[in-house]
Amino acid sequence: MAIGLVLVMIAHLALFVWSVTAARQGLRELNSLSHGRSLASSLSSSSYSLCANMVTPWGYACEEHKVTTADGYILGLQRIPASHSGQQASKPPVLLQHGLIMDSVTWVYNQPSQSLAFILADNGYDVWMANSRGTNSSSGHTTLTTSDAAYWEWSWDELVSYDLTATVQYVNGVTGQNLHYAAHSLGTLMALAAFSQNQLVNSVRSAVLLSPIAYLNNLPSFLTRVAAETFLADQIYWLGLHEFSPKGPAVGTLLNNLCSLSSALCGNLMNAFTGQNCCLNSSRSSVFFRYEPQPTSTKNMIHLSQMIRTGKITKFDYGQDGNMNHYAQTTPPAYNMSSIPTNIPLYLSYGGKDELSDVKDVQQLLAKLQNHNSNDLVVQYVAQYAHADFVFGVDAYQVVYKPVLAFLQRN
Ligand SMILES: *[C@@H]1O[C@H](CO)[C@@H](O)[C@H](O)[C@H]1NC(C)=O
Ligand SMILES: *[C@@H]1O[C@H](CO)[C@@H](O)[C@H](O)[C@H]1NC(C)=O
Numbered sequence: 001m002a003i004g005l006v007l008v009m010i011a012h013l014a015l016f017v018w019s020v021t022a023a024r025q026g027l028r029e030l031n032s033l034s035h036g037r038s039l040a041s042s043l044s045s046s047s048y049s050l051c052a053n054m055v056t057p058w059g060y061a062c063e064e065h066k067v068t069t070a071d072g073y074i075l076g077l078q079r080i081p082a083s084h085s086g087q088q089a090s091k092p093p094v095l096l097q098h099g100l101i102m103d104s105v106t107w108v109y110n111q112p113s114q115s116l117a118f119i120l121a122d123n124g125y126d127v128w129m130a131n132s133r134g135t136n137s138s139s140g141h142t143t144l145t146t147s148d149a150a151y152w153e154w155s156w157d158e159l160v161s162y163d164l165t166a167t168v169q170y171v172n173g174v175t176g177q178n179l180h181y182a183a184h185s186l187g188t189l190m191a192l193a194a195f196s197q198n199q200l201v202n203s204v205r206s207a208v209l210l211s212p213i214a215y216l217n218n219l220p221s222f223l224t225r226v227a228a229e230t231f232l233a234d235q236i237y238w239l240g241l242h243e244f245s246p247k248g249p250a251v252g253t254l255l256n257n258l259c260s261l262s263s264a265l266c267g268n269l270m271n272a273f274t275g276q277n278c279c280l281n282s283s284r285s286s287v288f289f290r291y292e293p294q295p296t297s298t299k300n301m302i303h304l305s306q307m308i309r310t311g312k313i314t315k316f317d318y319g320q321d322g323n324m325n326h327y328a329q330t331t332p333p334a335y336n337m338s339s340i341p342t343n344i345p346l347y348l349s350y351g352g353k354d355e356l357s358d359v360k361d362v363q364q365l366l367a368k369l370q371n372h373n374s375n376d377l378v379v380q381y382v383a384q385y386a387h388a389d390f391v392f393g394v395d396a397y398q399v400v401y402k403p404v405l406a407f408l409q410r411n
């Protein structure tokens with residue numbers, strides 16, 4: 001889930017706005033039922049558990065795990081180890097990685113028959129759900145708190161080099177098995193970037209990339225581009241904010257500015273950012289608003305904005321001097337998509353209406369993968385889908401997950 005532009009991120013931001021109306025209604029109902037105080041305490045972070053909120057109510061077993069990255073972030077992982085009927089998983093682990101400004105609620109959002117995590121569990125897989133640093137389940141750190149500026153000093157480079165590495169190693173360690181990786185949006189870039197550096201290739205059986213994010217220079221979404229420009233133009237201002245919280249006032253200001261540019265687009269913000277999603281269930285939007293969107297770092301948003309502007313996939317650009325300090329060269333090192341080992345089984349699904357993972361950008365990625373073993377690359381084009389349909393679409397099982405299950409079975 002992620003973009004604003006910058007991509008993915010903002011997409012998710014837009015998801016958030018989409019749900020505001022329904023959520024306000026929901027909040028009004030909640031407030032009339034209970035005092036604000038008791039509501040707040042029942043949701044206190046010590047008692048918050050994604051398993052308890054989103055998984056066990058459907059009758060599935062769920063375990064909360066913690067893994068600490070090499071740079072001290074304490075990440076929460078949820079595991080669904082058995083099917084609804086209680087049958088222990090007999091197939092390999094699948095690690096699910098959400099996109100920008102989202103968390104693992106992504107995979108358990110709709111009803112079990114429509115949500116990928118439950119579908120995988122019911123098909124015998126050992127399901128693990130990752131949460132990127134900064135999200136609710138992953139807001140711990142060995143020495144820092146989320147109020148420290150240093151806590152937010154990262155972009156997706158660190159999600160690749162620390163979070164992804166740590167979670168994959170952890171799942172390998174607990175299960176003793178190599179895993180399938182399945183991701184949406186920014187989570188796809190994490191894997192592509194890792195593979196391009198020859199990382200994780202010996203621990204991953206295959207990768208399912210839904211609404212893949214790699215090149216971003218063809219983003220057609222007007223609002224996404226404007227937002228990206230806003231981040232770049234006001235880098236100093238934005239970096240001073242450290243945490244990019246879609247529920248915070250800074251983002252409200254950004255949205256107000258965008259809306260004054262185009263009130264027509266603003267009327268349907270979600271679709272203005274992500275493309276016209278065909279298949280979302282509008283009566284789930286209060287659930288969405290309750291858990292999403294999640295914070296990320298402002299630096300991550302700026303990194304994505306840089307990609308929109310340059311059309312390149314590189315590490316974070318600190319400017320010439322900063323790059324010398326960080327990388328001992330004046331330009332940021334590139335992630336070379338053509339260096340992805342040609343024998344990693346990939347399932348790549350992209351949508352004709354997706355304005356964050358634009359068709360031309362995906363084709364540019366596919367051109368870089370042209371030497372990939374043809375037996376190890378499945379490409380699916382879903383004409384009617386936009387960015388959010390791949391994870392929240394009520395028909396995603398029929399359209400995407402069924403062929404994904406067949407792909408996993410083969411690999
Ligand atoms: C996690 O979510 C719960 C429930 O929405 C909330 O009360 C809590 O403050 C959140 N914790 C963090 C660290 O964001
Ligand atoms: C949409 O969500 C509502 C509420 O969760 C559910 O009752 C309904 O069956 C869903 N509709 C579809 C088409 O899945």
Ligand SMILES: *[C@@H]1O[C@H](CO)[C@@H](O)[C@H](O)[C@H]1NC(C)=O
Pocket residue numbers: 336337338339
């Ligand atoms: C990217 O990798 C491919 C395949 O290894 C190589 O041929 C190409 O020169 C690399 N491109 C750059 C810019 O390094």
